[in-house]
Amino acid sequence: NAGVTQTPKFQVLKTGQSMTLQCAQDMNHNSMYWYRQDPGMGLRLIYYSASEGTTDKGEVPNGYNVSRLNKREFSLRLESAAPSQTSVYFCASSARTGGKDTQYFGPGTRLTVL
Amino acid sequence: GNSVTQMEGPVTLSEEAFLTINCTYTATGYPSLFWYVQYPGEGLQLLLKATKADDKGSNKGFEATYRKETTSFHLEKGSVQVSDSAVYFCALTGGATNKLIFGTGTLLAVQP
Numbered sequence: 001n002a003g004v005t006q007t008p009k010f011q012v013l014k015t016g017q018s019m020t021l022q023c024a025q026d027m028n029h030n031s032m033y034w035y036r037q038d039p040g041m042g043l044r045l046i047y048y049s050a051s052e053g054t055t056d057k058g059e060v061p062n063g064y065n066v067s068r069l070n071k072r073e074f075s076l077r078l079e080s081a082a083p084s085q086t087s088v089y090f091c092a093s094s095a096r097t098g099g100k101d102t103q104y105f106g107p108g109t110r111l112t113v114l
Numbered sequence: 115g116n117s118v119t120q121m122e123g124p125v126t127l128s129e130e131a132f133l134t135i136n137c138t139y140t141a142t143g144y145p146s147l148f149w150y151v152q153y154p155g156e157g158l159q160l161l162l163k164a165t166k167a168d169d170k171g172s173n174k175g176f177e178a179t180y181r182k183e184t185t186s187f188h189l190e191k192g193s194v195q196v197s198d199s200a201v202y203f204c205a206l207t208g209g210a211t212n213k214l215i216f217g218t219g220t221l222l223a224v225q226p
Binding site: 004033035040041042043044045048058090092102103104105106107108 | 148158
């Protein structure tokens with residue numbers, strides 16, 4: 001089992017460019033999450049998907065869109081990147097929401113917007 | 115709303131020293147509490163968790179007890195190693211969405 005995988009590992013964009021961060025899990029989990037990690041602020045939830053076909057906003061959704069492509073995959077899109085979106089992005093999954101299940105994290109994508 | 119407060123770092127210790135990283139929380143209902151660890155250049159890994167009051171989570175020599183009366187979940191280890199150097203995050207979940215609320219993280223540096 002690979003667990004949670006993310007691509008790419010590193011990316012540099014210019015302001016205004018778009019890109020999609022990919023995430024996949026092979027644990028047959030229902031729920032998936034996108035977080036961003038910034039110095040001194042811990043991790044903050046951007047969007048989550050409780051189950052295939054559903055998505056909901058988290059704490060900091062502005063400037064992002066998501067797609068739950070199927071049960072395995074959950075992508076995060078930046079339509080017009082801004083320097084404020086420079087961050088490390090983590091995808092996570094859990095068996096379900098509504099319970100107290102452990103979330104498992106991917107290795108992260110380090111994004112720099114110039 | 116729900117929140118987590120953990121001690122600021124960095125915490126610098128010598129090998130074999132005793133470790134405590136304080137974590138307190140504010141939450142409605144009965145959240146689950148977690149400690150995650152992030153080694154340099156890696157993602158977060160679950161270190162331990164506790165799902166109800168007075169539960170003790172433990173793993174790799176680390177332990178933390180869910181104290182509802184003091185709303186705390188302090189992380190302890192009796193004898194740290196250089197390999198324990200990492201950032202430690204306290205977190206909680208609760209409610210219908212299972213969203214994790216993280217503290218800001220505490221950097222631990224263990225010197226030989």
